[in-house]
Amino acid sequence: MRELLGQAWVVARKDLVLEFRTRTALLSAVVFTALVLTVFNFGRDPTAVATIDLAPSILWVTFTFAAMLALNRAFQLELENGALEGLLVSPLSRHSLFLGKLLANLGFVGVVEAVGLPLFVLFFNVSVGPVLLPLIGVIALATVGFVSVGTLFSAMVVRTRFAELMLPVLLLPFLLLPLTYAVQATARLLAGRPLSEVSGWLKLLAAYDLVFVAVATLLFPHTVDE
Amino acid sequence: MLSAEGLRHAYGRVVALDGVSLTLGPGQTLAIFGPNGAGKTTLLKVLAGLIRPQQGWARVAGGRRAIGWIGHQSHLYGHLSVLENLLFWAALYGVTSAQRGVRATAILERLGLSDQAGQPVWSLSRGLAQRAAIAKALVHDPYVLLLDEPFTGLDLAAAAQLRTLLGELRSAERVLVLATHNVDEGVELATDVAFQRRGRFVQLTPRAARGAAEIAEAYRRAMTDA
Numbered sequence: 001m002r003e004l005l006g007q008a009w010v011v012a013r014k015d016l017v018l019e020f021r022t023r024t025a026l027l028s029a030v031v032f033t034a035l036v037l038t039v040f041n042f043g044r045d046p047t048a049v050a051t052i053d054l055a056p057s058i059l060w061v062t063f064t065f066a067a068m069l070a071l072n073r074a075f076q077l078e079l080e081n082g083a084l085e086g087l088l089v090s091p092l093s094r095h096s097l098f099l100g101k102l103l104a105n106l107g108f109v110g111v112v113e114a115v116g117l118p119l120f121v122l123f124f125n126v127s128v129g130p131v132l133l134p135l136i137g138v139i140a141l142a143t144v145g146f147v148s149v150g151t152l153f154s155a156m157v158v159r160t161r162f163a164e165l166m167l168p169v170l171l172l173p174f175l176l177l178p179l180t181y182a183v184q185a186t187a188r189l190l191a192g193r194p195l196s197e198v199s200g201w202l203k204l205l206a207a208y209d210l211v212f213v214a215v216a217t218l219l220f221p222h223t224v225d226e
Numbered sequence: 227m228l229s230a231e232g233l234r235h236a237y238g239r240v241v242a243l244d245g246v247s248l249t250l251g252p253g254q255t256l257a258i259f260g261p262n263g264a265g266k267t268t269l270l271k272v273l274a275g276l277i278r279p280q281q282g283w284a285r286v287a288g289g290r291r292a293i294g295w296i297g298h299q300s301h302l303y304g305h306l307s308v309l310e311n312l313l314f315w316a317a318l319y320g321v322t323s324a325q326r327g328v329r330a331t332a333i334l335e336r337l338g339l340s341d342q343a344g345q346p347v348w349s350l351s352r353g354l355a356q357r358a359a360i361a362k363a364l365v366h367d368p369y370v371l372l373l374d375e376p377f378t379g380l381d382l383a384a385a386a387q388l389r390t391l392l393g394e395l396r397s398a399e400r401v402l403v404l405a406t407h408n409v410d411e412g413v414e415l416a417t418d419v420a421f422q423r424r425g426r427f428v429q430l431t432p433r434a435a436r437g438a439a440e441i442a443e444a445y446r447r448a449m450t451d452a
Contacts, residue, residue, distance in 0.1 A: 010317045014303070021305050081347075082299030086362075089274045090318045091290040225278070 004096050011092070011100025016107055018077060025073040026108065029066045033116040036062045041123040055124045056186035060179050062120070063113055063139075064146065064172075070108040071150035072167055074101050075158035084158075084224070094221035098151065102213075105147045113139055131189040134198060138189065141205035142182035145212055149174045152216040156223045174212075181205045227251055228370050228401050232282035233272055235265075235425075242268035243279065244425035252399035255392070255415050257433075259406060259445050260422035266405035267298070269422070270372045273403065286370050291320055294368030296376045300359035304348035308339060308358045311347060312365045319366035333361045336391065338384075352379045360388060370401045377411045389415060409442040421448040 019026055040058045078084035087097060117139070121128055128135055150171050157166040185201035233246040242265040250256055260266050271277040273284050274295050286292055295301075302311045312330035321329060334340050337357045342350060347358060356379040363371065371392075377385045392415050396402060404412045413419070413433075419441055420430040428448050433441070 007318060010314065014306070014314050017310075018303060018305050077303070080304055081302050082297065083301050083303060085276065085297060085299065086295070086301030086315070087318070089276050089290065089293065089295045090315070091320060092318045 004093060004099070007092050007096035008099035008103060011087075011097060012103035012107070015074070015077070015101065015104035019073075019104070019108060025069055026111065029069040029108075029112045030115050032069060033062055033066045033112055034119055036065065037116070037119050037123050051124050052126065052190055053187075055120070055126050055190060056183045058124070059116075059120050059186060060142070060183050062116060063109075063143075064175060064179060066112045066116065067105075067109045067143070067147065067150065068168055068171070070105055070112065071147070071154045071171070072164050074105050074151060074154045076163070079158065088224060094224060095217055097224070098155075098217055098220040101155070102148055102151045102216075105151050106143065109143055109147055113143065126190050128190070130192075134195060135186065135189050137202065138182055138185045138198070138205070141202060141209060142178050145178040145205060145208045146171075146175050148209070148213045148216045152220055152223065155220060178205060178208050181208065227287045228273065228285070228403070230273060230282065230284035233269070233279045233284060234281035235268055235272060235277060235279045241265075241425045243272065243282075246282075246422075246425070246427055248420070248427075248430065250401045250403070250418070252401065253396055254417045255396050255402040255404065256418045256420060257404045257406070257412050257416035258420045258422050259409050259441075261407055261449065264407075264422040265425040266407075266422055267374055268425075270295075270297075270374050270403065270405055273370075274372050288369050291366070292369040294363040294366070294371040296360055296363045296371070296373045298374060298378075300347070300355050301362060302347045302355065302358055305346055307344050307346055308334065308350070308361070309343040311358065312361060315362050316365045321366050329365050329367065330361075333364050337361050338387065353381050353384055356380055357384060360391075364391075368400070370403070371395060373402065373404045375406050376404065377406070377408075385411075409445050410438055413438045413441055421445050423449060 037058070044054060075084065078087065153167055153171045157163040157170065160166055181201045181204045185198045185205070188197050227249070229249040231247045233243045235243040246269060248256065258266050258269065268277065272279050273286070274293055275290055306314065309330055312334070313326050316326040316329060334343050337360060339354065339357055339361060342354055347355060350358060360376065376388060380388060389412065392402060396415060402415070404415065406412060416433045418430065419433045420427050422428070429444070
């Protein structure tokens with residue numbers, strides 16, 4: 001277990017160093033997040049639908065599509081100079097590779113969300129102060145779920161043509177459940193409902209995470225081996 | 227010890243390996259000559275554990291940790307420096323953190339890359355990148371070295387340097403498998419010679435005292451007769 005986690009960390013650290021050195025995908029995702037929130041801010045009629053009703057959906061649509069950029073690049077950087085082949089020849093276990101990629105993707109998406117959340121508060125004028133901790137909990141739980149499934153599909157499509165188009169097509173149906181749970185939980189938090197109304201959605205998110213992190217870890221070796 | 231028995235692998239109707247068997251012990255170097263599409267790369271990938279053969283088996287004493295692989299691509303990350311790349315791969319191969327720097331520095335010096343240690347790989351010329359790829363393959367001091375057209379892109383001096391290095395590895399009781407379509411390359415290093423065509427070894431014999439010209443003639447005859 002120690003070796004598994006140690007190797008995963010080596011992979012994750014390498015990915016994060018590469019990402020923060022080039023900043024291409026990270027900057028794109030952050031700019032994308034800001035643009036989507038801006039478009040939603042100016043593209044809605046605040047007199048027709050209350051902000052508080054729309055805001056949770058907008059937040060999660062934005063985070064989901066921004067995360068796609070991270071997930072798309074996760075294995076594409078391994079295509080440079082055939083590095084994926086080198087990883088598969090090495091003694092690195094497939095499970096370590098998956099966990100390493102998952103960790104790096106979580107770090108990447110976490111940064112995008114950390115930038116996106118204050119922008120969301122700014123644009124939509126919603127008060128998150130009193131519910132900040134539970135809201136971060138919802139974001140963290142939902143992110144683990146969809147990033148684990150996304151990391152699996154990212155590996156699956158990376159050697160196909162039109163990988164960048166294939167990923168959303170394959171991934172979005174699997175995101176319906178965690179997104180529904182996350183939107184419901186966020187809506188209740190922003191509406192000032194008691195935490196007891198949110199706990200059920202949090203449990204569902206946690207269950208989704210457990211199931212899909214386990215399934216993705218088990219299936220991952222079959223997606224990368226020739 | 228490196229051994230394989232009855233290897234068979236096909237890509238659809240194209241047979242890449244057809245009943246290939248071999249056994250190599252310490253200090254043996256097998257040079258595999260064959261035209262493009264003969265199945266040399268597939269054989270090396272099977273020996274490296276990158277492809278699971280449809281029939282037969284391949285085994286390397288010491289497992290993946292004991293294998294060094296020089297393929298058609300460098301497996302290096304363009305935005306990491308040469309040294310960072312070596313440290314990353316050394317970590318994946320289980321080299322202790324205390325030894326990584328020592329090994330990486332030594333192999334860079336041996337291959338004349340000390341001045342380029344801090345340079346990002348994307349800035350290297352093709353020949354220097356190939357040398358860096360060789361350094362990556364050797365950084366964990368592998369017992370078995372699999373080389374697929376390793377002289378590609380090297381200038382005359384670097385090719386001679388690589389031959390000397392491979393000779394030293396052979397003297398150090400390492401097992402080397404060298405695949406190339408060019409009979410002149412690496413023939414002096416070989417203790418055993420195989421001619422491969424359409425996935426089959428049409429000849430596998432000790433090199434004995436045969437020189438390059440004699441082997442080239444035998445290769446020409448074998449390819450004509452087969």
